[in-house]
Amino acid sequence: MAQVRIRLTIEYDGTDFLGWQIQPDSRTVQGEIEDVLRQLCSRKVPIIGSGRTDRGVHALGQVAHTDVNDDELERVSSGLPAMLPDDIAVTAVEVAENTFHARYDAVSRLYRYRVEKEKHPLRCRYCHDLPPSRHPDTGAMKRAAQLSCGENSWKAMAKEGGSNTDWIVSVMEAEVSEDKAGWTFLIRANRFLRGMVRLWVGTLLHVGSGAEDPELIPRLLQTEDRNGAGTSVPGKGLTLMEVVYI
């Protein structure tokens, strides 16, 4: 019986999950998908995601891989999208190269963060919002975003704890745009450290408040000093947009 490697593209509303990664007694995205795969294949079918997303963080283009027996392929392709709960969708099940690895083969990930100018209850699960008195200066944030690009240590804008010792991140794209309703922050990098996007956005908002100049960003990247960074923004405004492979 031959094994087939499959690649899953996954959307989810992170509100009611403790995050991506499977954990006992908690509702997680990986856990829900593996539950359905277990029902479809009558065995444990572990999946490997491109990376974790934290509690409350959403995804439009998460990617994962797994192996199924060739006689399970048809059942998984049609059954998995149909059997998932409302807040998870598998939008593509594709046969991949046997060596494809959702985590190690990813060359970049793109995250979006959204801040609204007013409170909108029907969007409250997907955006952070700021009262008029705290609306930031877009020009300063744009400049600070530009200064975020390149290869640097992001230790100052990563959550402490965990076993990580490598803080070097290559940011390929970092931009802020303003529209009538709010601000969109986009950041593409080869990898992301824990809490990095939320601390980056918090730091940009701090710059946008006028409390610091845009050069705060290169200063943090150089000094690796966590005390200088802004306050982390809530996870609910964050969405993993896409994972790019070679």
Added chain:
Amino acid sequence: MAQVRIRLTIEYDGTDFLGWQIQPDSRTVQGEIEDVLRQLCSRKVPIIGSGRTDRGVHALGQVAHTDVNDDELERVSSGLPAMLPDDIAVTAVEVAENTFHARYDAVSRLYRYRVEKEKHPLRCRYCHDLPPSRHPDTGAMKRAAQLSCGENSWKAMAKEGGSNTDWIVSVMEAEVSEDKAGWTFLIRANRFLRGMVRLWVGTLLHVGSGAEDPELIPRLLQTEDRNGAGTSVPGKGLTLMEVVYI
């Protein structure tokens, strides 16, 4: 100390509420607003809404009224919008005529129901979705919607139970439109019976499936026969859009 009647315009995401109407030991929209008013005024300040919305139903333009003492007005106007949880917003606090009544003075309410052609986890709290095999015929639904207008008994498309004995509803506007992603159902009436919009949409989808012709609607209105109606659609796709006053 003079009393001032105020009119509140309210938005909410109904997902995490048991509905509008206050109930002991349950999270309701009215209950949350009255909790904040009690904190602001140090007394019970009951509010009266234009009507109830069911569990999971959203609102962009719910209206309610209440009376406050004139020395509380400033505190309520600024404090109420600021102190509500993320999933409720009071978008306007206006001084109204002393005789203004949010329920009795309303001449029409407009509801919207949304059905998507695909599952979208990031919209799953606000839409019903149908797999391709169940996509309805828009033309038949448009015709059935037209036949819904006028003054009729809606007993066949109302939930049983409760003390209601008056089933006459005047529907001023009823339409279905299709776009790339799905269908929007709009219905404006002088009043709505319990479960009415959800049964109406379910019946239109039944017509759209080809199981019945559009004349099912006038037949139901005439016969008052509940057995002929379609299946109620989930509350999460429903939003109270506006309440119109004289």
